Amino acid sequence: MKKHRPHTAPLPRPRDRWQSILQRWPTVLVAGYSLAAFSWTMPGSLFPPKPIIDQVTGGPLLLLGLWQAWDMFSPDPRTTDICVEMRCTNRDGTSDRRMLSDMVAMGFYERWQKDRWRKYFNDHLRLDDERVLWQPFAEYAVRRLREEGEDPVLIELVRWWRPCEPGIRPELRADVRMTPWQSYVFHRWGVPREWGR
Amino acid sequence: MTSLWTGITGAAAAFDRWVRDPIDPRPLAWFRSWLGLLSLVNLWLLWPDMPMWLGNDGVLPPAVHRELMGDTRISVYMITGSSDAAIGLIRGLGLAGGLGLWLGIFPRCAAFCAWLAAVSYAYRNMDILHSGDNLIRIGTFFLIFARTDGVFSLPREVQRRFFPQTGPDADAHSGVVPAWPQRILQLQLCILYLAAGIWKATGPTWRNGTAVGLVLQLGEFQRFPVPDFFLTPVMSQLMTYGTLAFELGFPVLIWIPNLRLPVLLAGLAFHAGLDWVMNVQMFQWLITAYYLLWLKPASSSPASSAPRSDPACSVRPAR
Numbered sequence: 001m002k003k004h005r006p007h008t009a010p011l012p013r014p015r016d017r018w019q020s021i022l023q024r025w026p027t028v029l030v031a032g033y034s035l036a037a038f039s040w041t042m043p044g045s046l047f048p049p050k051p052i053i054d055q056v057t058g059g060p061l062l063l064l065g066l067w068q069a070w071d072m073f074s075p076d077p078r079t080t081d082i083c084v085e086m087r088c089t090n091r092d093g094t095s096d097r098r099m100l101s102d103m104v105a106m107g108f109y110e111r112w113q114k115d116r117w118r119k120y121f122n123d124h125l126r127l128d129d130e131r132v133l134w135q136p137f138a139e140y141a142v143r144r145l146r147e148e149g150e151d152p153v154l155i156e157l158v159r160w161w162r163p164c165e166p167g168i169r170p171e172l173r174a175d176v177r178m179t180p181w182q183s184y185v186f187h188r189w190g191v192p193r194e195w196g197r
Numbered sequence: 198m199t200s201l202w203t204g205i206t207g208a209a210a211a212f213d214r215w216v217r218d219p220i221d222p223r224p225l226a227w228f229r230s231w232l233g234l235l236s237l238v239n240l241w242l243l244w245p246d247m248p249m250w251l252g253n254d255g256v257l258p259p260a261v262h263r264e265l266m267g268d269t270r271i272s273v274y275m276i277t278g279s280s281d282a283a284i285g286l287i288r289g290l291g292l293a294g295g296l297g298l299w300l301g302i303f304p305r306c307a308a309f310c311a312w313l314a315a316v317s318y319a320y321r322n323m324d325i326l327h328s329g330d331n332l333i334r335i336g337t338f339f340l341i342f343a344r345t346d347g348v349f350s351l352p353r354e355v356q357r358r359f360f361p362q363t364g365p366d367a368d369a370h371s372g373v374v375p376a377w378p379q380r381i382l383q384l385q386l387c388i389l390y391l392a393a394g395i396w397k398a399t400g401p402t403w404r405n406g407t408a409v410g411l412v413l414q415l416g417e418f419q420r421f422p423v424p425d426f427f428l429t430p431v432m433s434q435l436m437t438y439g440t441l442a443f444e445l446g447f448p449v450l451i452w453i454p455n456l457r458l459p460v461l462l463a464g465l466a467f468h469a470g471l472d473w474v475m476n477v478q479m480f481q482w483l484i485t486a487y488y489l490l491w492l493k494p495a496s497s498s499p500a501s502s503a504p505r506s507d508p509a510c511s512v513r514p515a516r
Contacts, residue, residue: 026377027216034384041392043399063270065316065334070393072328072477075400077408081416103476104416111420113242115478116250116325118417124324132261133324140249140256164414168407168433170425174416 036061041070081174082161084121085183086141089154096150104175126159126186134187142191157187216380219373225340226301226349227489228382229308232336233298235486236311239333239479240291243318247284251321254281262321272317283317290314298340301350308340329479335385336486343378379490386487387448394444403441406434413474420476427474443467451491461488 021028036057044050061067083102089095101121103111124130125137138155145152162181165172249255257265259279269275273290277283291314297307315334319326347353356363402408410433413423426432443463450460465485472481 024213024217026375027213030216030377030381030384031212033381034388037385037388038392041388043396046395046399062268064338065271065312065319066338068331068335068389070328070331070389071396072393073408073412074393074396074403076402077412078415078417079411083417101417104419108420111476112478113245115327115476116243116246118476119327120250120256120322120325122417130324132264133256136258136261137256139258140254143254164411168410168414168428168430170428172414173423173428174414174419177414 032057033066037066037068041068079164080161081164081181082122082126082159084126085158085160086137087154087156087158087185088141088145088150088152089156091151091153096145125157128186131187135189138187138189139196143196146196153191153193155187155189155191156185158183158185216377218376220376220379221494222343222345222348222372222374223494224490224492225343225374225379226304226345227492228336228379228486229298229304229340229343229345230301230349231489232333232340232483232486233295233300233307233311235329235479235483236291236315236333236337237295237299238482239329240288240295240314242478244288247288247318248281250325251284251287251318252281253279257322257324265323266320270316270320271313272320273313274317274320283321287314287317290317294337298337300352301345301348302352304345304350305341305343308337308343312337312341327478327480329477329483332480332483332487336382336483339378339381344374382487383490386484386490387451389484389487390444390447394441397441397444403437406430406437409433409436409440418475418477421473423474440467457491461491464488 036053039047039050039053039057040061042050058067084100085102086098086100087095088098099105101114101118103114103118106114125133134157138157141155142152160181160183162177162179165177165179171177243250250257253259262279273283273286277286290310294307294309294311294314297303298311312334315330315337319330319334397403397408400408402411407430410428410430412418413428413433427436447460447464450456465488468481468484471477475481
């Protein structure tokens with residue numbers, strides 16, 4: 001029968017204990033980062049300590065570019081098809097329309113390369129909450145149009161949308177669905193003649 | 198109470214060993230190389246639109262950017278100020294960093310360059326970012342601290358093939374390395390899936406099984422054609438609940454050694470399917486780099502028994 005040896009090792013002195021903790025910095029770092037990243041990515045309603053942890057760890061995460069979000073299509077995916085259009089009217093009365101994020105109309109490579117266009121125009125510029133982006137984009141559009149030889153006097157930004165119909169059927173896919181689109185001009189800028197010249 | 202305390206201390210000790218016991222550097226080197234190549238593709242896709250997204254005459258002038266951001270973060274803009282020279286710098290850093298990571302040329306320096314490029318364009322225009330950018334920033338940041346020099350490396354291969362007599366001993370750098378950068382990135386992947394799964398589980402359409410069907414019908418995300426039978430309520434339920442099961446199951450099942458390979462293969466199939474049906478640029482590709490961290494090299498490293506005198510890399514003598 002085995003006998004357990006009595007534990008005779010002396011208790012670690014405070015100095016040794018600190019050394020032992022210092023030697024474990026990788027463990028503390030990995031555990032701390034994991035907790036910080038988990039808290040940052042969680043919905044506040046499901047993780048009560050989130051405000052406290054984020055307050056402590058948010059600064060370093062933002063400073064070092066380690067902030068993150070993994071909530072695509074959450075809590076629910078969108079139920080409308082959307083895209084953004086830029087309309088321009090030139091001094092000679094001609095007009096031009098450019099769909100900025102009509103992904104279905106793009107070829108396979110173009111829609112892959114322009115995924116950031118979808119992010120910018122559909123997820124941000126389109127929204128009333130992000131109206132601070134509207135005028136800078138209109139001004140950017142004027143600069144580009146002038147480079148192309150046009151002389152715009154009016155820039156309009158238009159949001160297009162159509163709701164998805166209830167149900168899941170092949171004929172409801174965006175590229176074959178016949179639901180009518182609706183539109184709304186959300187920003188209009190009459191370009192002063194001397195602007196930017 | 199005593200048994201609970203024993204369990205907690207035992208788990209903490211096991212976690213400590215998992216983090217601090219040194220590891221074979223090859224999975225980290227595979228990760229570095231694949232992430233580097235994919236970051237180059239990401240840069241190539243962003244390149245033509247950089248003046249529009251990041252330039253002073255672009256969609257976000259410096260004054261509006263300052264108003265939106267409010268704070269300063271580490272980026273090349275700390276050096277260039279609001280100058281368009283930053284675009285050239287970001288391109289150069291991204292190119293040098295991506296190539297260095299891919300080919301194993303000064304990999305830690307390359308990781309720093311790639312990270313600085315990624316944080317810089319993220320800081321300048323946050324509205325253009327996709328989830329793949331998160332994976333690049335996080336992956337390159339921790340690669341700055343990872344020792345993968347000389348493993349899965351072009352200069353090393355050239356030296357080995359053409360100048361075998363010169364330079365340091367071939368195995369000098371390919372022994373064991375500190376595990377913590379790899380461990381943090383492995384946990385990052387689990388956090389990603391867990392967070393994504395928890396967020397989805399809060400949504401009514403994810404709970405009633407219509408979420409994936411709705412996404413497949415949206416025009417924004419359509420990519421390659423999907424067979425009609427996928428767009429039925431039954432298939433939608435199957436794919437919606439399958440997505441939830443996978444995302445919530447991955448962070449648990451990946452720790453079971455016998456299930457690790459099937460879980461990784463299921464994940465590859467999952468992301469390949471998503472990449473076929475959904476246009477989300479690079480995310481589905483970039484996440485595969487993190488899968489490489491879970492692979493175990495077929496043969497152990499020749500120097501795997503050689504300890505390093507580094508607190509990040511503790512080796513316990515055999516008893």
